Amino acid sequence: MKRIWWLLLTTLVLAAVVLSACSSGQATPAPQQESQQQTQQEQATQPPQEETFTFGMLLVGPYNDHGWSQAHYEAGQYVEQKLGAKMLYVDKVNPADRPGTTPEQLAEDLVSKGAKLIIFNSDDMKDAALAFAQAHPDIYVIHASGDNAWKDGKDYKDIPNFSNVMGKMIYGKMIAGCAAAMTTETGQIGYLGPLINDETRRLASSAYLGAKYCWQHYRQKDPADLKFKVTWIGFWFNIPGVTSDPTQVADDFFNSGYDVVLSGIDTTEALVEAKKFADQGKKVYAVPYDFKEACQEAPDVCLGVPYFNWGPLYMKLIQDAKDGKWQSTFIWAPPDWKDINNPDTSAIGFEMGPALSDEASDAVTNFIDELANGLNLWVGPLKLQDGTLYLKDGEAATDQQIWYLPQLLEGMEGQSVPQQ
Amino acid sequence: MKPRWENLAFATAAVFVALAFTSLVLVTAGASPFEAYWYMLKGSLGSWSKISDVLVAWVPLLLATAGLLITFAAGLWNIGVEGQIVLGGIFTTWVLRLLQDSTLSPAFILILAIAAGALGGALWAALAGVLKVFGGVNEIFGGLGLDFVAVALTLWLIFGPWKRPGIGSMSGTEPFPKELWLPTIPGSRLSLWALFIGLVSIAIVYFLLSGTYFGLKLKAVGKNPRAAYLLGIPTTRYLMMAFVLSGLFAGLAGAVQVTAVYHRLIPAISSGYGWLGLMVSMLINFQPAWAAPVTFFFAALNIGSIQLPIVLKLDSSLSGVLQGALVLSFLLMGGVRQRWLKKHQQEASDD
């Protein structure tokens, strides 16, 4: 039983020797595809006339997760198609799924296969993205979410080959809030929040602003009669024993008079529970998040879904990189107000759900038009949850003020800062 | 001379069975097995930088396996090894956090932190040991429970008291400053210090189990606790020591993960090396001499398999299939070999 390991090891070592010999020499005893690949690579390394641009993408989740990662993956495919570029990707880039590897290491692997630009698609990869960008000044780096390339941001780092992109989901959330306000009969809207940070506060508050506006202006009701409660579960998805159980949280909402629940988390518990209650004869609804087709899981109770469309954003940055016009930028892109669901132009969209009544959907459409025409809900007078002044009367919030929102807004129920 | 060839034949057969099975899976997934193996080989040993990446992954796996060999010698299934790695990581992080702003020299802080990691793993293992030895809780169940608690504890720390400024995130705690990383060979991620810890550890375990009274007594306790007791061995103490030592090496694995690989505490700090170590231990039939090469091979599979999704659009968990298939087919061949030996006993020699 023992000797075999020497044999195995010797074979491995021999193979390694042969391999390195191959990569330096020309004779390649590998299968054909391999040699094709190799020639492609060699072409890529020598400056050719018209090369196909290769970019790499690191996805935090599975490429087909019906959520965040899939949206990025599809955007990559979109760029491949539109630009004739070539995408290399690794999915499930997280230490649980790929033990013993780091995003930097994987990014380097992609570079060794010819990638000139690497997209890191998660906030979790922030450190890796920065470290990688600094270690590889010749490779362009895009970090989706994050603010390190934002000159006016709090964490600005001057790295010429590093850019941030993000869609202005605040608009998606406002529209979602409006759909909820137009639908609720009890005047109580629940928000199923993930963990508490700048981003999630900003999104929950946007949903509240949208809801309040439509409640007040379209339904002609007193904002004081609108209850808007945020319950944070503690993470983007359920981790038994660590987070609150989102199923339980959704149930509690529905059981205590909240008839619409907006989801801010990655999974669809709100929708699933709404369906369960609806099947028992209750009139309740939900709004999922992230993924364009999320409503399909329970169309009867789905009011619509705000989603990201990364394609046009990546398209622009990759085009720039390819043309040699790259500049380190921070992009926080609003929707294309001409048609927020235009896949070629709009970074943020809202897909209306089958459960949205005709009346309500007219109102939502109207609301979108108003936004398109310059309606700004982030305008004073607005107070923070604890009553301190956030925006003076008539004062419009700056991007920084919105990005780094310190608390929830007055009128919202729920925790503003995580307890220690 | 004969049994040598016989063993070789059976081992080769086992490898072939595993490869055949994995190939079948690959073909079913619509890929060429040869290509897949080729890329995995290239992705793990194809260049010096790949080899150094393999070595980075090798050290913690080797440490976890070294620890497990001790509990296995005592007849214990230390399923709690995962949790012990995690606690090693937590303790290391804790000490680094406490001291990172102090004026102590980074080298001293690192030594303290790594020692704390070993201590953390040992304590967590001792807990499983107490449950087993004094509480009568089977170490498999106790260990599973403690694994779960350890992971929950990490998550709580990362999203609670140790969260990054502003945002708790799956990416773990704030990375430590570069001075508190185990120094690496320039241009690679490999730390010779980590490598040194790993090699010394496996050497110690090898020696402990093969050359000392302690190892032999542990073995006796593992194989027949009642007889061991009558032979004068304090069985409970030895069982506890097995747990503690095993946890110590697992804790070191966690410490290496923090100081040499991730440079912070992350939710999946154990990287599943505990489970992998259990597999390796079974594969090598609990023989310490084989731990180093086989864990290297497994680490190479882990690193090499990254090529599968990148190049072939295959799921990299296929390397797990190969690892699992290897273990199973070796166990299978072990059984076949026994039956065969029974038939041909005159060819077998005793030593």
Place this chain on the structure above:
Amino acid sequence: MEIELRHIHKYFGPVHANDDITLTIPSGSIQGLLGENGAGKSTLMKILSGYLRPDAGEIRINGSPIEMHSPADAIRFGIGMLHQDPMDFPPMRVLDNFMVGYPEGLLLPREEARQALLDLSAQFGFSLDPDAYVESLTVGERQQLEIVRLLWLGAQVLIFDEPTTGISAQQKEKLFAALHRLADEGKTIIFVTHKLEEVEILCDQVAVLRAGKLVGEAKPPYDLDALVEMMFGKVVTKGERVSAPLGKPVLQLKNLAVESHRIRIAGVNLEVREGEVIGLAGMEGSGQRQLLRACAGLIRPVEGEIWVDGHNLTGKPYHDFMRHGVAYVPAARLEEGLVPNLTLLEHMILADEQRGLIIDRQAALDLTKERIKTFNIRGRPHSTIESLSGGNQQRALLALLRPGLRLLLMEHPTRGLDMESAIWVWQTLKRRCREEKTAIFFMSSDLEEILHYSDRILVFFSGQVSEPIPATETDIEQLGQLIGGRGFNTPEEATP
């Protein structure tokens, strides 16, 4: 069924354990099998019962050759074997063990099985509690369980590998009666033993093995001396009774009471002196084992005190007793005495004094070789313990005892040893008594052994303990009656 073994060969590495054995066993007879330790008896029987495959040769039943690959096959041919070391499942209940191997269907007829178990044990006078756990049974009781199990499975050929080592004279009589009855019913019995008197009263013919070869066969009336010579190649005699001079007290029991879930013994007062040998007689399970274990600290007494060499060790663990020079030799060799999978060498290292942290392999090897030689163990330093024959395992067990012991507590010290070895073992034990002033406290189911080697005898009857009887003042007859309960007070009178 008539069994024919033809030209059977079996090798274990270099050991030729069965060397061209040809033997015919007529239907309905009781065949005896004799031979010194390691002669190859168990090997031959394992081949016949499907546990081992012969390297050459064939087995015929009623004239036609058969192929067996497993014990299950053998049972299908009607061959069942009772092993030298019981092969049962200790953590399970008696009834579950009884039903293991029941072939038909998945649904086990529990009630039927329970009834069968009770009926069969009643037939043989065994008292087996279907709901007790097997680990709580004595070696003898576990053998009983195996016997009824095999009968229930419908074995036509029953192989008994040294079945009488663990059971008392009365149980033995019942067993023998049953064996006669089974033979009369046409069943074929093979009976492996070291005891000539058993062959004499039981066997219709006997075969003798030596060093793997069949060296002779005999029919009654037997010439016992000739048989002994066949077995050992020489004449063997037991020698005279010897006693060592007695010294100061080593072990003192003061009003000791010990309780286990099945039995309670109380009020034991005894003083054992240096060089003294005390034999414990009684039916299996009458409390001897409990008393022995209590004297080693393996069971905590419920009352009274145990003093060793003037130290009160009551309630202390076994390891404290060990430190005072007490050693315990259990009957269940492979379960309590030895560590399966470890080699002889490793056993010697474990049993020997620890010197430093690192094992000196060379010194250990030399020691092992020396012990192998003095204890005449058929095996090599690197043989695993379970590859030794039963008798050789027993020798190994005795070889592990350190020199200079104060008190030696032994369950069945010569269990499974052949005559010559048993004599030799007692010679060495007696030498310990004489030269090292060791006191010996032992139990045995062999009354002759007790009578021949003890200075004083304690007789146990369902938890009651007799006064010590000087061995010279009693005989087998009297002991037999005491063991059966005659001469003991009835329980009512016994309670104070």
